[in-house]
Amino acid sequence: MDALTRLWTEIEARRDASPDESWTARLLSKGPEKCAEKFGEEAVEAIIEAVRGDPERLTSEAADVLYHLLVMLAARGVTLDDVARELDARAGRSGLEEKAARRDESGGATG
Numbered sequence: 001m002d003a004l005t006r007l008w009t010e011i012e013a014r015r016d017a018s019p020d021e022s023w024t025a026r027l028l029s030k031g032p033e034k035c036a037e038k039f040g041e042e043a044v045e046a047i048i049e050a051v052r053g054d055p056e057r058l059t060s061e062a063a064d065v066l067y068h069l070l071v072m073l074a075a076r077g078v079t080l081d082d083v084a085r086e087l088d089a090r091a092g093r094s095g096l097e098e099k100a101a102r103r104d105e106s107g108g109a110t111g
C-alpha cells in the first residue's frame with residue numbers, strides 16, 4: 001500500500017474517533033471550513049520553506065500539506081480515489097495542450 005493510500009485509510013478510520021484522541025477527528029468535528037483553513041495554513045508554510053530552499057523542512061511541510069489536503073477532501077466527501085480518477089483522466093495530456101484548448105473554448109482569453 002502506498003503512503004497516500006495508507007494515510008487515507010487512517011483518516012477514514014478516524015472519522016468516528018474521539019476528538020480527544022485523534023487530531024483527524026478533532027479537525028473533522030470542526031467542519032469543512034476549518035479543515036480548509038488549516039490546509040491553507042499548511043500550504044503557506046510549505047511555500048515559505050520552498051522559497052527558503054531547505055529540502056528537509058520542505059519535505060516535512062509537504063507531508064503536513066498532503067495530510068491536511070486529505071482531511072479537507074474527507075470533510076467534503078471527496079475520496080482519494082476520486083482525485084486519482086481525475087489525475088488518470090488527465091494522463092498523457094500536456095498541460096500546455098489543455099491550456100490551449102481552454103483558450104480556444106473561451107475565445108482567445110489568456111491566463
Ligand SMILES: N=c1c2ncn([C@@H]3O[C@H](COP(=O)(O)OP(=O)(O)OP(=O)(O)O)[C@@H](O)[C@H]3O)c2ncn1[C@@H]1O[C@H](COP(=O)(O)O)[C@@H](O)[C@H]1O
Nearest residue numbers: 007010011014021022023024025041042045063064067068
Ligand atoms: N500525517 C499526519 C499529520 N500531519 C500533521 N498532523 C498534525 O497536524 C497538527 C498541526 O497542528 P498545528 O497547526 O498546531 O501545528 P503546526 O503546523 O506545527 O503549527 P505551529 O505549532 O507551528 O503553529 C499537529 O498536531 C500535527 O501532529 C498530523 N496528524 C496526523 N497524521 C496522520 O494521521 C494519522 C491519524 O492521526 P490521529 O487522527 O491524530 O489519530 C496518524 O497516524 C498520522 O499518520
